[in-house]
Amino acid sequence: MSEQTVAIIGAGKMGELVLAGLIRSGHPADRVLATARRPDRAAELTERHGVTVVTNIEAATRADVLAIGVKPLDAGKVLDEISSSVTPGKLIVSLCAGLPTSFFANRLPEGTPVIRVMTNTPAMVGHAMSAISPGDHATDEHVAIADDLFKPLGATVRVPEYQQDAVTAVSGSGPAYFYLVVEAMIEAGVLLGLPRQTARELAVQTAVGSALMLRDSGGHPAELREAVTSPAGTTAAALRELERNGLRTAFSDALSAAHSRAQQIAAQAK
């Protein structure tokens, strides 16, 4: 992997995280290229990471691995632009929500290997969840390259491609759900008279501690919840209200909406 040149085409929020992970893991900066629409963004990427910012065509020509970090609805235009520069031997890695590997394969020379990855923003602190799916022409070797690309960002898992829209609903969009829950807990704490800073500290540390227990204790979430819930206690009273207000249905509906939206994005993309 370190001998290969990697280009991040459309180095926005997620693309920059991949780029930063590569550099952090010791990939030589002179083998990392980035592309950006605005000159000030290009300067920022060079200043922060020491990488060269080039045009999309130059990136596609020089790199062995092309990570596509543009928004899904911008991907078709980028593929039209770079298609003739994608020569045999190059690997395409898509970060785009919703778009199947066939979207890329259909717009690139026959046989181009494509891998679809759904990662998430905790990549910023080395705790991403990245799910990797090889398309038709991608081999285990290509999957290993994608794994090397995303390992510096956190955990990786391989999933069949048909599961990717569900993955997007659970872990791709997932951080936003947790942030909303923490935000709601802070507001509720403030309503009960806690200073905002105290409410924030309590809610955030509770989220961190609970997340670590979920990951490290091996206990089922229901078991962990039961251990907090004393008979006739405070937690039982709170949980009854969350259930009464339809928390489970709200999550089920929310994730179904995210899943449907991923499918709509694929249908809208040209």
Ligand SMILES: NC(=O)C1=CN([C@@H]2O[C@H](COP(=O)(O)OP(=O)(O)OC[C@H]3O[C@@H](n4cnc5c(N)ncnc54)[C@H](O)[C@@H]3O)[C@@H](O)[C@H]2O)C=CC1
């Ligand atoms: N934000 C998130 O939490 C997640 C986003 N994704 C996916 O990652 C991709 C990127 O999302 P973000 O980083 O949030 O968006 P972003 O808007 O921060 O990044 C996209 C970048 O692409 C650049 N761009 C657009 N067209 C271009 C072109 N023709 N040539 C060169 N650069 C071009 C934009 O200027 C921008 O910097 C999307 O496809 C999204 O579905 C996946 C997982 C999580």
Ligand SMILES: O=C(O)[C@@H]1CCC=N1
């Ligand atoms: O909201 C979105 O479409 C992107 C994909 C997953 C997280 N953010």
